Amino acid sequence: MEIILDNLVEAKRQLDSTIHKLKETVKTLEGKENPNRYKSQITLAQRRIEAFELSVFLIEREIRDHSKNSK
Template identity: 60%
Template sequence: MKYSREELEEAKRQIDSTLHKLRETIKTFEAKEEKARYKSQITLAKRRVKAFEIANYFIEEAMEK
């Protein structure tokens, strides 16, 4: 599929925003007193961060072409 530059830029902007929110969520959970209680949420958020970083990589690659 081909996407316009504008579509790619908007997708990247949305992913960057979500990444920021996820990273803040991780910080919040890790700062809790009972950190172990939030282990599954922290793991899920970290996996999502990785997935969005991969998506961002491919968007940037597509924008360079």
């Protein structure tokens, strides 16, 4: 079962990194001279952030449940 836990932890780490990069992308695009020009890209990035944050939440819950069951 440890392999699964290690995979969950690594997946969370990768998602956290991607969320950070997407948030920086949104900041950059919103800071452009004409942010409306990038509206669809901003929206796509924000939707991806929401999806990845949900994934992180579910992974964290799975890790907690795994920890409770291991005791």
